[in-house]
Amino acid sequence: MKTAENTRGTGSDGPRKQVLCVLCGLPAAGKSTFARALAHRLRQEQGWAVGVVAYDDVMPDAFLAGPRARPAPSQWKLLRQELLKYLEYFLMAVINGCQMSVPPSRTEAMWEDFITCLKDQDLIFSAAYAAQSCYLLTKTAVSRPLFLVLDDNFYYQSMRYEVYQLARKYSLGFCQLFLDCPLETCLQRNSQRPQALPPETIHLMGRKLEKPNPEKNAWEHNSLTIPSPACASEASLEVTDLLLTALENPVKCAEDNMEQKETDRIICSTNILHKADQTLRRIVSQTMKGAKDEQVLPHNLKLLAEELNKLKAEFLEDLKQGNKKYLCFQQTIDISDVISFFHYEKDNIVQKYFSKQH
Numbered sequence: 001m002k003t004a005e006n007t008r009g010t011g012s013d014g015p016r017k018q019v020l021c022v023l024c025g026l027p028a029a030g031k032s033t034f035a036r037a038l039a040h041r042l043r044q045e046q047g048w049a050v051g052v053v054a055y056d057d058v059m060p061d062a063f064l065a066g067p068r069a070r071p072a073p074s075q076w077k078l079l080r081q082e083l084l085k086y087l088e089y090f091l092m093a094v095i096n097g098c099q100m101s102v103p104p105s106r107t108e109a110m111w112e113d114f115i116t117c118l119k120d121q122d123l124i125f126s127a128a129y130a131a132q133s134c135y136l137l138t139k140t141a142v143s144r145p146l147f148l149v150l151d152d153n154f155y156y157q158s159m160r161y162e163v164y165q166l167a168r169k170y171s172l173g174f175c176q177l178f179l180d181c182p183l184e185t186c187l188q189r190n191s192q193r194p195q196a197l198p199p200e201t202i203h204l205m206g207r208k209l210e211k212p213n214p215e216k217n218a219w220e221h222n223s224l225t226i227p228s229p230a231c232a233s234e235a236s237l238e239v240t241d242l243l244l245t246a247l248e249n250p251v252k253c254a255e256d257n258m259e260q261k262e263t264d265r266i267i268c269s270t271n272i273l274h275k276a277d278q279t280l281r282r283i284v285s286q287t288m289k290g291a292k293d294e295q296v297l298p299h300n301l302k303l304l305a306e307e308l309n310k311l312k313a314e315f316l317e318d319l320k321q322g323n324k325k326y327l328c329f330q331q332t333i334d335i336s337d338v339i340s341f342f343h344y345e346k347d348n349i350v351q352k353y354f355s356k357q358h
């Protein structure tokens with residue numbers, strides 16, 4: 001086994017570098033098609049190691065049994081975070097030049113699919129080692145710049161931010177590709193798929209989608225919008241430039257001044273709590289008004305109000321408790337993250353009640 005020093009190539013080769021690249025866009029925008037073509041081109045033209053992690057392929061089959069078989073929203077969020085944890089295990093192995101260990105707690109089906117995904121792309125292989133099987137990195141994974149392309153909708157900026165935080169934790173490159181495809185085109189492409197999503201899901205996501213906004217979020221500055229259905233290869237030079245920029249400019253780990261951060265956090269939290277309370281209240285009342293306009297049945301309206309108020313109370317309680325949920329990756333609380341998380345959970349609840357109408 002190579003030592004971490006050797007694998008990172010701190011000799012004449014310079015350190016190996018890794019980039020996390022987030023694909024975002026509506027369902028059927030063409031992300032997976034684009035990701036496959038991109039990976040092929042980068043391997044051929046640049047000789048880079050590329051791993052495409054398609055969330056649809058890695059999430060447990062049980063959840064993909066049918067277009068309407070959706071896990072609870074909080075479960076999706078946990079699964080997404082769990083998948084990022086798996087990626088972290090892989091990245092740690094690459095960075096330290098050691099074998100990939102198995103997370104002690106895991107969703108077995110998802111872990112197996114993740115392993116298959118890496119094996120199929122020649123990034124790891126199984127080996128019998130001291131009578132135990134373990135996962136070793138292939139030469140490809142450790143000898144070249146590595147690009148991991150995360151293929152999911154990533155429609156909220158908070159979802160993409162989780163990936164950015166992972167990049168920051170390990171000083172990796174980070175970039176985003178937004179496939180900007182008109183809603184009508186997505187609906188039409190989706191309708192021709194064997195396992196089409198309900199069109200209302202695409203409409204809903206179209207309303208919720210938060211495009212990368214580098215003007216507002218400094219961390220999104222490495223982003224590129226690719227108009228679709230224009231042929232993706234037209235953007236190939238720009239994409240390569242973006243990836244090279246990300247490769248050469250890894251995210252810097254913010255300076256750790258824990259004491260100051262804690263003081264700032266306490267000062268902030270009182271204001272944040274007040275602001276969050278007002279905003280969540282407003283969102284709940286607007287949502288209830290929308291539900292009435294949609295003529296959700298009175299019994300369901302009552303249940304919806306109960307669920308939304310419970311959700312609001314949970315969010316505020318989380319914030320009061322030092323907001324561990326939001327601080328687990330970042331050191332300051334960003335109110336827009338809290339609101340985005342709330343919208344995400346709320347929309348999933350709402351969808352449940354709206355679909356009961358039909």
Ligand SMILES: Nc1ncnc2c1ncn2[C@@H]1O[C@H](COP(=O)(O)OP(=O)(O)OP(=O)(O)O)[C@@H](O)[C@H]1O
Pocket residue numbers: 025026027028029030031032033034056152153189190193228229230231232
């Ligand atoms: N540039 C394109 N022109 C025409 N059709 C395309 C194009 N890109 C993808 N498609 C077709 O659109 C459909 C959806 O593509 P794809 O699976 O790549 O989308 P996606 O964004 O990954 O979807 P999802 O998010 O639901 O997984 C497929 O049938 C694919 O063949």
